[in-house]
Amino acid sequence: MFEDIIGQKSIKKFFKTAVKNNRLSQAYLFYGPEGTGKEAVAFEIAKSLNCKGEDNKPCNQCISCIKVNKMEHPDVDYIIPVFSKSSDEEIYLKKREKIQNPYKKVMFKGNTSISIDTIRNLKNSSIFKPFEGKKRVAIISKAEKMTLEAANSVLKLLEEPPKDLLFILTATDLGLIIPTVKSRCTGIKFPPLSKEEIRDTLVKNFKISEQEAEIISNISGGSLSKASEYLQEGIEEKKEFAEKLIEIIFLKNSKIYLDFAEELVNKRNLEFVKDVLTIINLWVRDAIYYKINNASKSDIKSEINDNANVNQLAVSLPYEHLELINSEIEKSIDLID
Numbered sequence: 208m209f210e211d212i213i214g215q216k217s218i219k220k221f222f223k224t225a226v227k228n229n230r231l232s233q234a235y236l237f238y239g240p241e242g243t244g245k246e247a248v249a250f251e252i253a254k255s256l257n258c259k260g261e262d263n264k265p266c267n268q269c270i271s272c273i274k275v276n277k278m279e280h281p282d283v284d285y286i287i288p289v290f291s292k293s294s295d296e297e298i299y300l301k302k303r304e305k306i307q308n309p310y311k312k313v314m315f316k317g318n319t320s321i322s323i324d325t326i327r328n329l330k331n332s333s334i335f336k337p338f339e340g341k342k343r344v345a346i347i348s349k350a351e352k353m354t355l356e357a358a359n360s361v362l363k364l365l366e367e368p369p370k371d372l373l374f375i376l377t378a379t380d381l382g383l384i385i386p387t388v389k390s391r392c393t394g395i396k397f398p399p400l401s402k403e404e405i406r407d408t409l410v411k412n413f414k415i416s417e418q419e420a421e422i423i424s425n426i427s428g429g430s431l432s433k434a435s436e437y438l439q440e441g442i443e444e445k446k447e448f449a450e451k452l453i454e455i456i457f458l459k460n461s462k463i464y465l466d467f468a469e470e471l472v473n474k475r476n477l478e479f480v481k482d483v484l485t486i487i488n489l490w491v492r493d494a495i496y497y498k499i500n501n502a503s504k505s506d507i508k509s510e511i512n513d514n515a516n517v518n519q520l521a522v523s524l525p526y527e528h529l530e531l532i533n534s535e536i537e538k539s540i541d542l543i544d
């Protein structure tokens with residue numbers, strides 16, 4: 208169980224034991240940033256509970272697992288916020304896409320919500336015992352997108368829970384879940400993934416260089432879905448901006464510097480500026496690291512890593528300046544946040 212789930216050790220351990228000993232609560236609320244594995248864990252639990260395999264559940268091979276993986280299991284409901292004009296076909300395909308890659312963000316054109324009708328359907332089917340499997344599971348993704356009516360309807364279900372129905376709600380914004388729903392669920396907090404976990408996953412699954420993975424893992428804020436977005440859109444442009452900015456700093460010409468800063472701020476959104484600063488800071492920190500570790504060696508150049516930007520910073524600037532740049536950039540990033 209949980210072989211493909213990245214990080215989240217204590218959560219995996221908790222649910223492994225709970226599923227094995229059949230000691231699950233009636234309802235869970237998984238909350239935390241996008242791309243931290245909330246849906247991935249929910250799918251894994253739903254499959255494990257209904258798996259017909261002998262051991263090491265979910266087997267991903269039995270008829271039950273296959274049906275869940277195709278989003279065709281009658282006892283596993285997966286509810287996502289949808290755009291009001293989306294066709295059933297489109298919704299179905301999005302759900303399948305999500306179970307195949309739970310770390311990917313589901314996107315619709317237009318505003319999305321979970322309607323009262325969707326919850327009503329769930330309510331109507333929940334009065335039945337499991338059709339095929341052993342346990343009915345209802346996963347409500349992005350529960351903060353429920354309309355107030357829908358949320359109240361879920362609340363009624365939670366107050367008088369049908370037997371054999373497990374609820375798993377997920378949310379990225381806990382503040383938008385109505386308190387009465389929140390208090391009926393066992394909250395499970397999904398912290399951001401560590402930079403190392405993201406970096407290693409990128410290198411392993413996407414076969415990119417360590418250096419690129421390092422940058423992406425640093426700007427992705429602990430979210431694997433954000434990391435894969437960066438991977439898709441590429442980080443070249445941001446890297447170029449960062450390199451240019453370093454060059455300009457070395458020119459020591461305040462006019463050029465201010466013009467460039469203005470261009471950056473005017474033409475790009477703050478998120479872009481923040482990423483550029485984060486990349487520079489990554490290099491600055493590397494430069495500090497190499498400086499500390501190679502301070503006693505006469506030829507610092509030969510010991511430095513293969514990143515030319517780190518090289519330039521470490522060779523040209525004294526340690527104190529690097530520390531100062533580092534703390535100034537951190538302050539700027541805090542201001543953007």
Ligand SMILES: [Zn+2]
Pocket residue numbers: 257258259260265266267268269270271272273
């Ligand atoms: Zn199975």
